[in-house]
Amino acid sequence: xxxxxxxxxxxxxxxxxxxxxxxxxxxxxxxxxxxxxxxxxxxxxxxxxxxxxxxxxxxxxxxxxxxxxxxxxxxxxxxxxxxxxxxxxxxxxxxxxxxxxxxxxxxxxxxxxxxxxxxxxxxxxxxxxxxxxxxxxxxxxxxxxxxxxxxxxxxxxxxxxxxxxxxxxxxxxxxxxxxxxxxxxxxxxxxxxxxxxxxxxxxxxxxxxxxxxxxxxxxxxxxxxxxxxxxxxxxxxxxxxxxxxxxxxxxxxxxxxxxxxxx
Numbered sequence: 001x002x003x004x005x006x007x008x009x010x011x012x013x014x015x016x017x018x019x020x021x022x023x024x025x026x027x028x029x030x031x032x033x034x035x036x037x038x039x040x041x042x043x044x045x046x047x048x049x050x051x052x053x054x055x056x057x058x059x060x061x062x063x064x065x066x067x068x069x070x071x072x073x074x075x076x077x078x079x080x081x082x083x084x085x086x087x088x089x090x091x092x093x094x095x096x097x098x099x100x101x102x103x104x105x106x107x108x109x110x111x112x113x114x115x116x117x118x119x120x121x122x123x124x125x126x127x128x129x130x131x132x133x134x135x136x137x138x139x140x141x142x143x144x145x146x147x148x149x150x151x152x153x154x155x156x157x158x159x160x161x162x163x164x165x166x167x168x169x170x171x172x173x174x175x176x177x178x179x180x181x182x183x184x185x186x187x188x189x190x191x192x193x194x195x196x197x198x199x200x201x202x203x204x205x206x207x208x209x210x211x212x213x214x215x216x217x218x219x220x221x222x223x224x225x226x227x228x229x230x231x232x233x234x235x236x237x238x239x240x241x242x243x244x245x246x247x248x249x250x251x252x253x254x255x256x257x258x259x260x261x262x263x
Contacts, residue, residue, distance in 0.1 A: 014084060015059070019044050019052045024061050027074035034069050060084050128241045130225070134233035137222070138167045140240055144216050145171050148180045153215045153255045155185040159228050160212045165193035169200075176200040185210065185258055204262035212238075215255060218247045 003025040011021045019042075026042035027033060033041070039049035053072050056062040060083025065071040075083065102108055131137045145152065145168060152172075156164060161184070164172075176182055182201030186194060187210055194203055212224035225237045 014081075015088075016056075016061075019048055020056055020059075020061075023049060023052050024056055024074060024080075027062065027072060028077070030074075032065070032071050032073050034071055036069075038072065058087075060087055128239070128243070131238050131240060132235070134163070134236045137224075137236060137238045138163075140238075141214065141222060142168060142171055144220050144222070145175060148175050148216050150217050151181040151183070152217075153183045153185075153252070153259075155206070155210055155214075155255060155258065156212045157210055157228055158186060158188050158191065160224075161186040161188070161191070161197070162193045163228075165196055169196065172197070173200050183255075183259065185255070185262055204259060206258055206262040213251060213255075215247050215251045218252060219244050221247050221251045223251075 003021075008021050008025070011024065012018075016024065022042040022044055023038055026038050030038060030041060035049045035053055036046055038044075038053070039046045042049075044052065053062055053064075057064050057072075061075055061080045063073045063075060065073060074080075131140055152175075154164065164184075172182060177200075184194075184197060184201050184203045185206045186203065187206060187208075188194060190205075197203060212228065214220075214222045216222075219242060221239075221241045221243065223239045223241075225239055226235065228236060
C-alpha cells in the first residue's frame with residue numbers, strides 16, 4: 001500500500017523530512033526490515049538509510065532490534081504520535097529551562113554589553129528594514145512597544161484596530177500603567193476592540209480612509225506598505241525605521257494634524 005500525498009504532508013507537518021517520511025511509511029508496510037531492505041522499498045539511498053532510521057528511533061517512530069543484521073520495527077502510528085508528543089514536550093521544557101537559566105546568569109549581561117557596544121556603532125541608515133507577514137510585523141511591534149518610555153501614537157484601519165486589540169492589548173495595557181501615553185486614530189471608535197482599547201488609550205475617530213503607521217517615543221516608525229483589506233496576512237508588508245528624524249519631522253506632524261481634526 002502506497003501512502004497518499006495527504007498522509008505524507010501530515011507527517012511533514014509534525015517534523016519528518018522527506019527521507020524520514022518515505023522510510024517510516026515503507027517500514028509500516030514491511031513491518032520489520034533491515035536498513036538495506038527498507039531503503040530499497042522506500043527508494044532512499046542506502047548510505048542515508050542508517051542515519052534516517054537512527055533519527056526515526058530518536059523521535060519515537062522506530063524501534064531498533066539488536067540482531068545481526070540489525071533490524072528495525074515501525075511502532076504503531078498512534079503510539080509513535082504519542083511518543084513524538086512526549087519528546088517534543090520534553091525538548092520544549094528543557095529549552096525553556098535553559099533560557100530561564102541564561103536570563104538569570106552573567107551570560108545575558110555579556111550579551112547585552114555586546115549588543116550595546118555594537119548598537120553604538122550602527123548608523124541610523126542601517127536601522128531600517130522591511131517586514132513581510134503579519135506575524136513578523138506584530139513580533140517587531142511587540143518588541144518596540146515593550147521598550148516604550150513616553151508615548152505611542154497609532155493610526156490604523158478598522159481591521160488594524162481589531163488586530164491591535166487581539167495581538168497587543170496585554171502589552172499596551174502594561175505599558176500604559178507604567179505611564180506611557182497611548183493615542184489611537186481609527187475610522188470607528190465604537191466597535192468592541194475600540195471600547196476595550198479606550199480603557200488604556202485615547203481614541204479618536206478619523207474621517208476618510210486611513211493607512212497604518214505607528215510612532216513610538218518619536219524614535220521608531222512602523223508603516224504599512226500594503227492595504228490590509230486587500231492582501232492576505234502572509235503578504236502584509238511594513239517598513240520599520242529607527243529614526244528620530246522620520247518620526248519627529250514626518251510621521252508625528254502628520255499624526256498630530258489628523259488627530260486635531262478627528263472626533
